[in-house]
Amino acid sequence: MSDIRQNKLFTLLLLSIAWLSLDVHALFDPQLKSAEYWVTNEFQPSTLTQAEQMQEMNWFVEASKPYFGLQIRVVSERIATHGYEASVLAKAFFEITGIHVVHELTGEDDVINKLSAQIFTQQNLYDAYINDSDLIGTHFRSNAVLPLSDFMKNEGAVVTLPTLDLNDFIGLKFTTGPDGKLYQLPDQQFANLYWYRHDWFNREDFKQRFKLRYGYELGVPQNWQAYEDIAEFFSDDVKEIDGKRIYGHMDYAKTDPSLGWRMSDAWLSMAGVGDKGLPNGLPVDEWGIRVEHCRPVGASVERGGALNGPASVYAVDKFIYWLHRFAPEESIELNFTQAGEWPGKGLIAQQIFWYTAFVADLTKPGLPVMNPDGTPKWRVAPSPVGKYWQDGMKSGYQDTGAWTLLKNTPLERQQAAWLYAQFVVSKTVSLKKTLVGLTPIRLSDIESDVMTQRAPYLGGLVEFYRSRGRDVWTPTGTNVPDYPGLANFWWHYISQIIEGKVTVQKGMDNFAAAVDKKLKQIGERADMKCAPKLNPISKREFWLKAPGAPKREISATQVGKTLSYEEAINVWK
């Protein structure tokens, strides 16, 4: 014990000396003085001590000297986390390093268009991009994106933060290609979870009525049957609370690109369309695409995929049935943004598909879904799964917006941009940024005492991120070789089904055929890594009889199952 105490004292002494020497240095160095200002006044709380933060900042001051006076451009989507980076962190970075960053905010689709344009034109439009890790399958095949793991060992070694601590990032596997290389550095992360009114679910009268009618406890649904029963209970049985019409389900279905995300962000995997295996299911993933030795070989059942199989049809069927049967009438005309406002109105009992990016919006004081003490009346919990789902499969969607450097950016600008990227995810900054945007990326932040104190005010977000759920909820995988091109198909084909132009089966057949055609087109690039190579067409029965996905039709219905909130969040412990 005394040895440990001595070691601690020695470490403390060293840190104090380092802190004092930095402090003296700071008197003369304007950049260190700036760093001290920002560390003291903005970058609190942090998982680092103030002395450790200053050491990290000192490294930035030294490493950025060759780039002093340089102006770089980066672009990201427009969410609170990036707003904080663009208006606060870019300014701090400039004052600390002398590198001027223009951090532009725009739509995610525009970010991708710009990244594509830089590759196409070979013009240095931006020096770094923050884009969704859904594009990992595109990036690793493109030969245009700089593998960061190579960069950090070679040209980027001198500008790689010694305290970056890559193992601390919870989303690193989402941004790693099948070749084992890291292509993107996570900057913000969010999940899609089940959302419900914890206060309503705990009302004794509702609990008794539900049990009487359905034979099991009202609680967090573990499967789609329970979700459907609860939706029916609130929409049809309870109907009104405090004189207001309430609903057991909320969703959106406007013909709009956001309808595509509603489906492509893992809806099929929640139904159980894909195979077992994380992060995306192997050999068939959550888009229903079969892969063999990293090559996509088809999406249609006829080629071994599952996009038009019975499980996919079940997934889309349920989406449409619940929308018409239990959701507010307007929901069919709403898009993602418009629907996002609804749970906050206090009229919705549960929502199976809810992005945690809305946590900040739904914890605003004064909302009907907030208690006077600042805690929410709602909770998030792991999402229920459909009847084709089995243990070992992906359970839901999570994504990370991540830093991406292009090979055709001049080296000096890549290095300066890499410094900025690391600055905004550094341990000095990241806990504060997490509290602002609620999009955690570091395990050290998630496990911090500060997050423990915040947890009761965030409705289960912290509990989710502290559970194994953070590994089971995953983004689009590497099977999707052209995410921007293929993502558009989702809303185009699903909207035809919703508008009643085709049956669900016919619509999914058309969709699968279109994906196969696109895969074939992409596969014509002979020089592409892991290029798609379509399987020959076989009879549906051939693949449906084979083990795994595509799965044969299950005619039996599920038996509803619920758990208490505490039990539900412990499932993924």
Place this chain on the structure above:
Amino acid sequence: MFGNSDYVSLQWLSAIGLSLLISLSVRAETIEVLTYEESPFAVKVGKTHQGLLVDMLKEMFSRTSLDYKLRFIPLKRAIVTTERMPGHCVLPVARSQEREAHFHWISPVLVSRYGLFSRSNQTIPLTSLSDAKPYKIGSFLGSGIGEYLTDLGYDVELASVSAQNLRKLKRARIELWAAELVSAQEQMQKQAINFGVPELIFYTSLRAMACNKDMPREHTLALENALKSMYRDGYMSRLYLEYGVKI
């Protein structure tokens, strides 16, 4: 989108070969290209057409052996016509997700940088766009950049036409002028006012040429490859410099 962009020269070369072969068979067809007046990108001067985009189009088609005819009509009508009529293209158009599935895209035909200009005798140092929050920014009605700044909570004053902003800035009725750099150069020249370089270049927009969905893939591929070669051999950089800006 990545499906339209090739990363490797081998495929690019084979595509050029293919498009050259195909161009022989499509030479007789004329593509109707629709645009609208937006100085200095596309303007009608008497019976002639001038501007950055007019020059760009001429060069692009000359590299394909496809024929084209340029016609000026209002943007909304041009988009509807192109969507409905085979053999038509429209430019410059913002490529949004909503429009994505309705056209073939040749992009980017226009890279626009937007800056904030201050009066020549008053420097307003801007480290980031948020530094412009306390200031009154001039833009004009219908301008995308004015809308962008308003959405972000900036104090934007809209003039009925862009040119009014120069006078407003000169007379200190606004403190910053948000403008596209090529247009700003032209307007400053026309009005003999020089605000120098912008305090901050804060936004980049890309615009595309949208072509009817039924346009043969060989045609769009030929145009796409021509455009790509124009960027890669430096033609586009030289063209932008002629109009006073770097890409």
